[in-house]
Amino acid sequence: MDQRLLRETIQDTWRTSALASLSEFVTIPALSPAFDALWASNGHLHAAVEHVRAWLAARELPGAELEAVKLPGRTPLLLLEIPASAGVATGETVVLYGHLDKQPAAGEWSPGLDPWTPVLKDGRLYGRGAGDDGYAGYAAATALEALHRAGGRHARTVVLLETGEESGSPDLAAYLDHLRDRIGPVGLVVCLDVAGGDYERLWLATSLRGIAFLDLTVRVLDAGVHSGHSSGLVPSSFRVIRQLLDRIEDSRTGEVLLPELSVEIPEDRLAEVRQAVAEGGLRPELPLTEGVRLAGDDPVELVLNNTWRATLSVTGASGLPSLEDAGNVLRPFTGLKLSFRLPPTADSAVALRAVVDALTTDVPYQAKVEIGRAAAASGWNAPKLAPWLAATLDQVSAEVFGQPWRALGLGGTIPFLGLFAETYPDAQFVVTGPRGPGNNAHVPDEWLHLAQTERVTEAVARILHAHAGE
Structure with a gap:
């Protein structure tokens, strides 16, 4: 694989068509059903699916099949299936997960910003859904397209984008059951919907509450x-x-x-938390009122609380x-x-x-x-890393980020992970994303760090390539 071409393709795609389409995605008020009782008639979730579907359909992904799946009475789901690269016969499916539903505006945004108006500023894209979790589908397809152009390879891959995550994914189990045969045996799950401890390295979530x-x-x-x-x-x-x-x-x-x-x-x-704290990580940027103290003084205990x-x-x-x-x-x-x-x-x-x-x-x-x-x-606790994945993470982190990767637990919930861990107990999990401190997911002024998004996309592409060689 031509790693220089891989990086250049990812950067070019993100800086042109992916960023332009994601910016338009921000304008769609695709509120999750918990915040829009009339979601079916309002049509915003369907509009979000159709918008991303159109961009995915224009990608150069040989043999790809793309479908907006709509079970009666349930929120829609976007499914992209890409056959394995020539010569790859792992027999396993890779699932790349994200979601297209959004949180509401959640209050007043700063002057010059608006939840449904994309704003590019200081290397960030501001707007509701830019970072949580609109970028995920773009990152997944960009990684796959760049692999093809750079001579890389991947196993059979499914990109799955639901529209109910911010409501607790009430429809996801039904879709996973409906699509069980199409998804097939899963060996690797890449979830692009979490935040890390900084914007300097690759972070993997190893647990969610x-x-x-x-x-x-x-x-x-x-x-x-x-x-x-x-x-x-x-x-x-x-x-x-x-x-x-x-x-x-x-x-x-x-x-x-x-x-x-x-x-x-x-x-x-416990060891992961102590290591991250010792290295100065896991310091969330919180808008504390002046004079207010955190709930404790021990940083390890604070992380465990969260x-x-x-x-x-x-x-x-x-x-x-x-x-x-x-x-x-x-x-x-x-x-x-x-x-x-x-x-x-x-x-x-x-x-x-x-x-x-x-x-x-x-x-x-x-x-x-x-x-x-x-x-x-229920939450999720990651399985032990397979040797090939641990070695790949070490190499990718050094060559893409120039820093060792780190693991952390997260205080949020992604029901998808628990469902897949139960259904595919032997699968490996890479749960990552470009969000980090101060990204403002769920609150006013949400933003996406664009340079970190490019790096995470490259990391995903290289992990897919390594998996195909197993």
């Missing part, structure tokens, strides 16, 4: 009552909800108290009027959206049941508790 979430509503009245007439007689719904949450979380430390949400941290993951321990976040509320509109009223109910991040190896279904039981058993004052929209997805 699971997730459980639900709507909790505590109701004590059928209608609001003057607080002077009712307080001290009727328990506050907010006080009841505080007592229920105290069963689950120590409010002083943030420790989740339910044993079903705790696991023993593997020694190899990657291998359960946490509770209250991400939404109802029944609470704004400060300006709040009167002297004992409110009839309080509702909270509870989001639990779970350890990678915890059983998410068991964890969710434990949370629901804690919230609904022996409720103080026999207040009425309502649980809604409860769901869970």
Whole structure:
């Protein structure tokens, strides 16, 4: 393989057609179904699929088959199938994964920026979906096309781009079952949907936390009552909800108290964290309010809190009027959206049941508790690297990044990984991406680091080439 041509092809594609198409992709408000109940009629997810499909169709990929797969009542999925290069007979399929659905605007963006307007500035592409996760399909196809031009090779490859990841991938299992025969036996999974510790080296995610979430509503009245007439007689719904949450979380430390949400941290993951911290990595850029301290002083423990321990976040509320509109009223109910991040190896279904039981058993004052929209997805812990992959990562990191690669656990959730790990227990996983500190995924001013995207794309191409030689 001509490695110089490989790099030049990747750089040229990213700096021209891929960047132009990804910029147009930003303009499509393809909100994930959790944020757009009318997604089917609004058509933005389908528009995103069609936009990326058109770009993929123009690529020089011999024998490629491209289809927008649409199961009834489910979000669409884009599938690109490329036969193995001549002479490659591994019998294994490589799956390259990404997603096309997006988070909402999530507040005001900085002056000159807008979630649905692409802006190129300082080597970054700003706009919702640029980094999470619109680039993935472009990177996958660019890597494959560059391999062909440079005389490289790859096994049979499937690029799979779903449109429900930001909602917990509720349709993905159905699609994987539907496409099982077309996907075939999987030997390598490349997931392009994570962030690393910096923009200087190749980062691999070796674990992701699971997730459980639900709507909790505590109701004590059928209608609001003057607080002077009712307080001290009727328990506050907010006080009841505080007592229920105290069963689950120590409010002083943030420790989740339910044993079903705790696991023993593997020694190899502890070693990864200690190494990364010792080298100065894993320092997230967070917009802390002036004077606010982190939840602890030990950087290793902070990383473990974010990657291998359960946490509770209250991400939404109802029944609470704004400060300006709040009167002297004992409110009839309080509702909270509870989001639990779970350890990678915890059983998410068991964890969710434990949370629901804690919230609904022996409720103080026999207040009425309502649980809604409860769901869970398990996390993922990577298998041990095969010797060929470990050696390839070492070489690629040195020649593309000039730095050794590093591993880290991530606090987020990608249900795809758990599904594939269960279905293909012998597969190798490369979970990587160009995002890093301060990339603002899910919040205002999301951006994609373009130079790092080129490097990660080249790394993926070279990993595919090495896999084909096994």
